[in-house]
Amino acid sequence: MTGWLTPAELTLFAQAFATTLAISAAGILLAVFLAMPLAVALRSRSAFLRCPARLYTEFMRGAPLVILLFLLYYGGPSVGLLLPATTIGVVGLGFYGAAYFAEIFRAGLGSVPWGEVEAARLLGLSRSQCFLSIEAPQAARLCIPPATGQVIALVKESAVLSIITISELTKVAGEISNMSFAVVTPYLTAALLYWALVELVARLGLRAERALRTTETRTHA
Template sequence: MIGFFNDLPFYLSGLATTTAVSVLGICIAVLVGVLLALSLRSRLRFLSLTVRVYVEFARGAPLALVLFLLYYGGPQFGLVLSPYVTGIVGLGLYGAGPFAEIFRAGLDAVPKGECEAAAMLGLTPGQALLHVELPQAIKLTLPPSVGQAINLVKESAVLSVITLGELTKVAGAISSISFAVVTPYLTVALLYWALVETIARLGLYAERRLAAKGS
């Protein structure tokens, strides 16, 4: 027990790193995902096909491969990133593909009649997207988006391959010093659970708020 409290600052440091990198990575994934979703619906065939290739690659490639390409392959092309920045960018680029599919499906699910009604009222396509399609798509895509955010948090466990001091890396370091296996990894598992549960609760709260506004 004394050893656990001595290691507590390291666990908290790893939790802070995991939380910060995951949240920032999710934000990038959502923003890029929205842009990709809009591009997938573009009438420009070349643009939609190019984005489709990227989305399929992001959905199929392991996160560890993306991280290796950025962190170890980037310097060969003059791109030198710290482990912290690599983790954020890697999670963002990796998560953008699934988010793009989620948002595309949500936008496609908005009834066509509402978009036509917006056009009849004199709204430009951009205004219709902002005021009609996106608000409804957000309600439709919130549950799967929360699920994808949770997946990214759990995927962040592989960030230790680029020497980032997140939770899994901390558990490995403590285990190698103390020769304990169960306590470090069980503690980290509980911290991941707490982080995931927090995101799930926030998602439920957001769903209820949106449902209350729509009623």
């Protein structure tokens, strides 16, 4: 069959879409949470903090996500790590994405003019106050475009979660294709749903960028 999807197949796709959205969102939130201290460590003058952070980011950026998922899901039980597939999916996306977000945040913080930070310190602001009022707002505006691109990349990377039995969009498309002997309709549907997610992320990123730009304009006015 190569026609329209049946109601049952549409239900499977709706559930897969929800699963993809939930796991991607949780994994991305974990990645951002881990990336913040990692970025600070990468910029640290202490080799004790900087070297392990650099080793982690280089390893995660060099190793494919699919290998990390294999190690966690299929290799984990051999060392007593027994976690549900969904948990491993979130953890895998989070630890993998953290390395990329950390580099984005590090570059964003490094782009803030040091003269502004020094001026704020001379005015009596503490290091934490300088970070919150000077560095973080400017870095956030600079980081949003590349961070949005990274979120989109992770959403598309979630397709490999099918290898650890998670019923996300790609896995469901394959199952429906095998059952109905159709190729175009199931995979085209999956592609359109991924496109919808990517468009949502892109629009949210643009709104966040505009909101920060407006806030910064009002602050300087």
